[in-house]
Amino acid sequence: MPLLDVQSLVVEYHALKADVKAVDRVSISVEKGHTLGLVGESGCGKSTLGLSTLRLVPPPGRIASGRITLDGIDVVNCSEEEIRRVRGKRVGYIFQDPMTSLNPVKKIGAHFVEMIRTHEPEVAEADALKRATKVLGRLGILSERINDFPHQFSGGMRQRVMIGLALALGPDLLIADEPTTSLDVIVEAQIIELLKELKESLRLTLVLITHNIGIVAETADQVAVMYAGRIAELGETDGIFAEPMHPYTQALLNSVPNITKKGQVLSWIPGAPPDLAEPPPGCLFHPRCPHAFDRCKKEEPQLLKHNGTEVACHLYDKR
Amino acid sequence: MIMLLLTFVFLVVRVLPGDPASLHFEKQVDPQTLLAFKRQLGLDKPIEVQYIDYLLSLLRGDFGKSMQDFSPVSQQIFSAFPATLELAICSTIVMILVGVVLGVQASRSYNSLPDHSIRVFGTASYAIPVFFLGEVMIMVFAIYFHLFPAGDRIYAGMAPTGLTLRDVHFSTGLYVIDSILEGNIGKLAMSLRYLVLPSITLGTVLCGIFIRLTRGNMLETLQLDFVTAARARGLKERTVVYGYALRNAFLPILTMMGLQFAALLAGAVLTETTFSWPGLGRYLVDRVSFRDYTAIQGVVVFFGLLVAMVSLAVDIIYAYLDPRIRF
Amino acid sequence: MSSKRLQGRIVVQFLPALTSLARRGLAGWAIIAGAVIVAAMAIMTIVSPWISPYNPIAINVGPLLSPPSSQFPLGTNHLGQDMLSRVYSGGAIMFQVSILSVIVCLVIGVPIGLFASYTGGYTDKLVSLVMDSIYAFPGLVLAIAIAAMLGPGVVNMALSIAVVYVPSYFRIIRSQVLTIKELPYVEAAHMMGAKGRATLFSYILPNVIPSIVAVATINFADAILTAAGLTFVGLGLPVSTPDWGWDLTYGRRLLTSGTWWVIAFPGLMVVLLALGFTLMGEGLSELFNPRLQK
Numbered sequence: 001m002p003l004l005d006v007q008s009l010v011v012e013y014h015a016l017k018a019d020v021k022a023v024d025r026v027s028i029s030v031e032k033g034h035t036l037g038l039v040g041e042s043g044c045g046k047s048t049l050g051l052s053t054l055r056l057v058p059p060p061g062r063i064a065s066g067r068i069t070l071d072g073i074d075v076v077n078c079s080e081e082e083i084r085r086v087r088g089k090r091v092g093y094i095f096q097d098p099m100t101s102l103n104p105v106k107k108i109g110a111h112f113v114e115m116i117r118t119h120e121p122e123v124a125e126a127d128a129l130k131r132a133t134k135v136l137g138r139l140g141i142l143s144e145r146i147n148d149f150p151h152q153f154s155g156g157m158r159q160r161v162m163i164g165l166a167l168a169l170g171p172d173l174l175i176a177d178e179p180t181t182s183l184d185v186i187v188e189a190q191i192i193e194l195l196k197e198l199k200e201s202l203r204l205t206l207v208l209i210t211h212n213i214g215i216v217a218e219t220a221d222q223v224a225v226m227y228a229g230r231i232a233e234l235g236e237t238d239g240i241f242a243e244p245m246h247p248y249t250q251a252l253l254n255s256v257p258n259i260t261k262k263g264q265v266l267s268w269i270p271g272a273p274p275d276l277a278e279p280p281p282g283c284l285f286h287p288r289c290p291h292a293f294d295r296c297k298k299e300e301p302q303l304l305k306h307n308g309t310e311v312a313c314h315l316y317d318k319r
Numbered sequence: 320m321i322m323l324l325l326t327f328v329f330l331v332v333r334v335l336p337g338d339p340a341s342l343h344f345e346k347q348v349d350p351q352t353l354l355a356f357k358r359q360l361g362l363d364k365p366i367e368v369q370y371i372d373y374l375l376s377l378l379r380g381d382f383g384k385s386m387q388d389f390s391p392v393s394q395q396i397f398s399a400f401p402a403t404l405e406l407a408i409c410s411t412i413v414m415i416l417v418g419v420v421l422g423v424q425a426s427r428s429y430n431s432l433p434d435h436s437i438r439v440f441g442t443a444s445y446a447i448p449v450f451f452l453g454e455v456m457i458m459v460f461a462i463y464f465h466l467f468p469a470g471d472r473i474y475a476g477m478a479p480t481g482l483t484l485r486d487v488h489f490s491t492g493l494y495v496i497d498s499i500l501e502g503n504i505g506k507l508a509m510s511l512r513y514l515v516l517p518s519i520t521l522g523t524v525l526c527g528i529f530i531r532l533t534r535g536n537m538l539e540t541l542q543l544d545f546v547t548a549a550r551a552r553g554l555k556e557r558t559v560v561y562g563y564a565l566r567n568a569f570l571p572i573l574t575m576m577g578l579q580f581a582a583l584l585a586g587a588v589l590t591e592t593t594f595s596w597p598g599l600g601r602y603l604v605d606r607v608s609f610r611d612y613t614a615i616q617g618v619v620v621f622f623g624l625l626v627a628m629v630s631l632a633v634d635i636i637y638a639y640l641d642p643r644i645r646f
Numbered sequence: 647m648s649s650k651r652l653q654g655r656i657v658v659q660f661l662p663a664l665t666s667l668a669r670r671g672l673a674g675w676a677i678i679a680g681a682v683i684v685a686a687m688a689i690m691t692i693v694s695p696w697i698s699p700y701n702p703i704a705i706n707v708g709p710l711l712s713p714p715s716s717q718f719p720l721g722t723n724h725l726g727q728d729m730l731s732r733v734y735s736g737g738a739i740m741f742q743v744s745i746l747s748v749i750v751c752l753v754i755g756v757p758i759g760l761f762a763s764y765t766g767g768y769t770d771k772l773v774s775l776v777m778d779s780i781y782a783f784p785g786l787v788l789a790i791a792i793a794a795m796l797g798p799g800v801v802n803m804a805l806s807i808a809v810v811y812v813p814s815y816f817r818i819i820r821s822q823v824l825t826i827k828e829l830p831y832v833e834a835a836h837m838m839g840a841k842g843r844a845t846l847f848s849y850i851l852p853n854v855i856p857s858i859v860a861v862a863t864i865n866f867a868d869a870i871l872t873a874a875g876l877t878f879v880g881l882g883l884p885v886s887t888p889d890w891g892w893d894l895t896y897g898r899r900l901l902t903s904g905t906w907w908v909i910a911f912p913g914l915m916v917v918l919l920a921l922g923f924t925l926m927g928e929g930l931s932e933l934f935n936p937r938l939q940k
Contacts, residue, residue, distance in 0.1 A: 088553030585784035
């Protein structure tokens with residue numbers, strides 16, 4: 001049974017003109033020990049998807065329909081107390097910007113103590129601090145720094161603190177929402193290596209949300225490409241990188257500059273993501289798609305299996 | 320600014336009616352008696368001299384003499400002040416408690432029925448004349464249910480006397496504190512009982528703006544990343560809301576408290592009258608009915624000075640707290 | 647144009663305004679609700695001479711202090727006056743006082759506000775200082791002081807109230823003028839040779855009007871409450887005029903003997919009227935002055 005199973009999830013935001021579907025009938029499934037890479041542009045709904053697995057979508061957004069099963073728990077319908085107990089303890093969440101995600105007036109150690117004692121009230125403060133020091137040590141943070149404030153750390157260190165917080169209670173699932181976006185390239189590489197190593201040693205199940213398709217290539221078993229709230233392509237990493245099928249996936253892969261190709265013209269995807277309040281008819285990508293044809297303007301493509309990968313594109317729909 | 324205030328009050332009371340002395344007497348009074356009366360109160364001097372006298376005596380803490388019996392107004396002011404102070408403090412507590420809690424609740428159920436009803440309540444509560452609410456309170460709780468007393472500050476003769484150490488006598492005039500100092504639980508309970516209705520009345524009428532302030536502040540803060548991150552760590556909602564988000568609202572609430580002080584005093588006037596609470600407000604109203612213009616002047620000046628002092632204090636506190644809070 | 651056509655036209659123009667208000671969320675509904683309440687009470691007061699079953703000032707029309715009954719739906723007071731009739735017509739004074747005080751505020755506050763903030767410099771500083779001093783003072787206390795000096799009467803009450811609230815108008819106008827003064831299109835007008843006074847009237851004033859309306863509406867509510875407060879304290883009008891404030895004040899004394907209806911109904915009326923104006927004012931404020939401090 002998959003550790004995380006999302007079925008036809010729809011997350012809506014109630015905007016002035018209409019209801020915007022930030023996530024539109026998305027289904028993903030992650031087996032224990034596997035890594036899923038969730039890729040897409042800013043605003044495609046991947047962060048919302050991540051937040052919804054823990055029912056953390058802030059209002060005015062809400063989960064409109066669908067099912068989310070997290071290690072047997074029905075996330076959508078369970079009680080507030082049940083989901084609260086899952087958060088932090090069975091699922092760790094890493095946020096994009098550690099500076100704004102950590103409480104600026106609280107010491108690092110205090111963050112850990114608060115969290116540990118919320119889930120395990122019998123633990124004494126001193127013991128909680130010891131556990132925190134151990135976790136942070138594992139991540140390369142010296143023990144004397146446990147009494148420092150978030151602003152006293154560098155970006156990379158802060159992100160390690162976040163990872164530490166996410167892992168402190170020994171969760172099975174780790175959701176990392178753009179963990180390296182606010183970091184420079186070198187630190188980014190360090191953090192990715194760290195995540196890979198932790199994944200192995202702790203046997204974590206990992207959902208990696210990012211717009212950087214390069215990171216996904218080296219860490220994920222499975223990749224889901226999202227566009228405008230829907231899944232465009234879903235399949236094994238190797239398969240997708242070897243033979244990307246959806247035009248959007250192809251464009252994404254093409255837009256990564258290759259250092260070996262000399263004189264390469266940087267390619268990009270023309271146009272902009274659609275206004276979800278007034279989405280275009282048919283396939284949401286068709287205004288920007290180089291292969292769009294008649295059917296694309298009228299009919300929404302279904303996610304269908306083709307050569308081992310699921311893809312939502314009329315090019316592969318021979319029906 | 321204080322100078323302006325003082326001058327303004329002077330103008331209103333001395334200059335406006337033309338001759339406050341003769342206004343005091345309803346019937347015609349012979350010029351001799353009137354002159355003697357004026358002389359007693361210093362009202363016979365030319366207006367510029369009166370003005371200087373007025374300012375100078377204020378520096379000495381002299382708020383003038385009552386027209387009724389020529390007793391110093393300052394004496395009566397200072398004996399009535401603690402009652403108003405106690406009422407003001409308790410009403411502020413009610414006002415902030417109710418305002419903040421309701422504001423938090425409203426922000427948590429954004430755009431739904433509880434939110435809307437709380438907002439409407441906040442707006443509507445201000446529209447209720449405070450004395451009407453007071454009368455309703457009296458009607459329901461004091462007369463119908465016999466839960467609380469209908470007026471006055473305490474049962475006659477039961478006033479707490481504070482701390483007495485050998486020959487030294489220390490009392491604040493605030494019954495709650497004095498009864499604690501005296502160690503008398505009975506008097507403490509009684510003082511609180513008498514305080515309940517007036518404080519709730521005054522606090523409710525003024526809490527609206529705190530509801531709005533807290534709600535707005537919380538709505539902003541609850542959107543911030545570290546709130547979502549805290550929730551993601553499985554922290555209890557109560558911890559997140561009160562521990563994390565409320566910290567932000569703290570300073571604006573404090574400033575608003577200072578700004579609302581004047582409104583508090585104005586409301587206190589009516590509340591005290593309604594509940595026969597022996598404070599400055601009731602004193603003012605009394606003096607009005609007696610046409611005691613010099614006393615009215617004294618009390619109004621006192622009110623003005625009070626407000627000026629409080630706003631000064633708030634400014635100082637704000638300046639002190641502000642750089643600390645910014646990391 | 648025939649009157650039916652005209653009426654139709656007014657309705658047609660009215661409806662879209664209404665629906666656009668309703669769509670603005672809570673604020674819009676507040677304005678509509680408030681306006682309905684105020685209009686209803688105004689109409690009630692105006693038609694009171696025709697719908698009152700008894701003369702509101704006539705005494706002994708019924709048994710003294712009788713509770714609400716079929717003959718006297720709202721009971722009678724200690725003078726044997728019919729409470730229902732008094733409730734119908736009691737609002738007249740409230741309306742008069744508040745309308746008068748708002749007019750005075752507008753006549754005094756708006757020109758001063760416009761002039762002082764537009765001129766700037768020492769004039770602005772001085773006037774602001776005066777206004778701030780008055781504004782900081784507890785309103786009712788000041789009103790009491792002034793009313794005590796001026797004596798009873800509708801005009802005096804209105805004046806006392808007006809003095810207390812002029813600063814609120816001043817402040818809003820000033821903050822608006824200061825913002826608008828700096829806007830490019832005003833500068834452009836100056837460059838095209840428009841003189842000071844012309845700019846003031848044709849550019850700045852129209853933009854300030856919405857805020858003035860919002861303040862004025864809330865001011866109505868404040869005026870009503872302050873008027874009631876003044877009456878409560880004994881500075882109101884002579885006894886004969888039917889007045890909710892007066893009923894409230896006298897009804898107090900009757901409360902302890904269990905006579906609740908003398909104070910309850912007029913009180914409710916005052917609350918409703920103040921509520922109506924407050925709702926309107928708050929709603930308008932939210933729409934026009936989104937971030938203004940009170």
